[in-house]
Amino acid sequence: MSRQSRTRPEGSERSLHQAYDTALLDLDGVVYAGGRAIAHAVESLASARAGGMHLAYVTNNALRTPDAVAEHLGELGIPTEADEVITSAQAVARLIAEQVEPGSKVLVIGGEGLRVALGERGLVPVESADEEGLAAVVQGYGGPDLRWERFAEASYAINRGVPWYVSNTDLTIPSARGIAPGNGAAVEVVRIATGAEPQVAGKPLPPMHRETVLRTGAKRPLVVGDRLDTDIEGAYNGEVDSLLVLTGVTDAAQLVRAEPKYRPTYVDRDLRGLLTGQPEVERAEDGFRCGGWTAVVSGDVLELRGEGDDRLDAIDGLRALCAAAWTRAGDGSCDLDADKALARLGL
Structure with a gap:
């Protein structure tokens, strides 16, 4: 690619x-x-x-x-x-290990995944910002029970100049009940308290x-x-x-x-x-076609045309809409009204 x-x-x-x-x-x-x-x-x-x-x-x-x-x-x-x-715990542990001395102490704000990953790199996980010789702070998702005092502990160390690393900055995380706050939301808490910027290891x-x-x-x-x-x-x-x-x-x-x-x-x-294979999205005379759906731009509206909607694959319609929208947007983000077209697909 x-x-x-x-x-x-x-x-x-x-x-x-x-x-x-x-x-x-x-x-x-x-x-x-x-x-x-x-x-x-x-x-x-x-x-x-x-x-x-x-x-x-x-x-x-x-x-x-x-x-x-x-x-x-x-x-x-x-x-x-x-x-x-x-x-991302493995990725951030490698990142830290490349920048600190072997055997260094690292304050952990997160769960067991971080502690194990640090240990694999020869680093020593600790719980207190007052540890002598603290070399880094690492923050990762700690689950819904992570206590507020852990964010304070990170802030104490970072405000003293200890380098800050985070596993990832995903603001949300899917759960069985819906979308919940992710590690990125917790990172924002520490950023507000310190004004610092962390080194981030995770996707992207x-x-x-x-x-x-x-x-x-x-x-x-x-x-x-x-x-x-x-x-x-x-x-x-x-x-x-x-x-x-x-x-x-x-x-x-x-x-x-x-x-x-x-x-x-x-x-x-x-x-x-x-x-499966993936269907081609083809240029049509006035738009883009995929699997019986055709997406066109009409003024500032993104329209979708298809006969017998119940027999067509909605994902094909979405592929066609993406082609029309992305082509129109170029290097930017599409600002066309796509609400009615998406409603037809039920996605």
């Missing part, structure tokens, strides 16, 4: 699990939500693996260890080894991409995610292809209005998209 502005989702004659050697799968909102498997995820991943695709699970959530994530996936019916899980930034490539050895990877601002932007930054699934944070309206760095190579409802 090049960094040239994408103006439409791409097509693929081959199924994606055959066209790419490794799927770099986000977890929250892609494989599971709130601890439960998302519909079609288990069987789709099993089929992709059986078809020869290597599966790697790449998550910005630093709370759990790779062993714990692998165990959870196994309980859901997705057999997984710990070395197939890559977390290079440290996470580097960690993933080092651990998987992927030659032709496909990033699979539900977030434009982490998964898809991370693929854009790494110059690799991506598949957006609509099972998590991103909705159809956000996708249509995406600026270039947030535009995925492919889009599908869920992980069944790994097992």
Whole structure:
């Protein structure tokens, strides 16, 4: 994939699990939500693996260890080894280890995933800002029970000049009950208290991409995610292809209005998209056509035309809308009114 502005989702004659050697799968909102498997995820991943695709699970959530994530996936019916899980905790631990002395003390604001990752790099996790010789503060998602006093502890150390690192800055995280505050929201609390800026390791930034490539050895990877601002932007930054699934944070309206760095190579409802080819979005006389739908720009409105809506695939209509909107927007974000067109699709 090049960094040239994408103006439409791409097509693929081959199924994606055959066209790419490794799927770099986000977890929250892609494989599971709130601890439960998302519909079609288990069987789709099993089929992709059986078809020869290597599966790697790449998550910005630093709370759990790779062993714990692998165990959870196994309980859901997705057999997984710990070395197939890559977390932002691992990425931020490597980042810190490259900048401090071996055996340095690091104040941890977060969960067990951070502590284990630091230990693997020869660093010493500690709990107090008053530890002598403190070399860094690291902050990651600590779950809903992380106490407010932990943010204060981070602030005390950072205000004394201790370098600050964070696993990721996702503002939200999917849960079984809906969208909840993510680590990025907690990072903002500490930023307000300190005025400092952290070094960030997680998606979409290079440290996470580097960690993933080092651990998987992927030659032709496909990033699979539900977030434009982490998964898809991370693929854009790494110059690799991506598949957006609509099972998590991103909705159809956000996708249509995406600026270039947030535009995925492919889009599908869920992980069944790994097992199929992707239809071409073709230039029509007055717009873009995909699977019986035609999207056109009429003044400042994005319109969708299709006969027999109930027999057409709504995702094809979304692909056509993306092509019309992205072409019109160029290097910017589409400001056309797409509400009625999206309502026709029910997405």
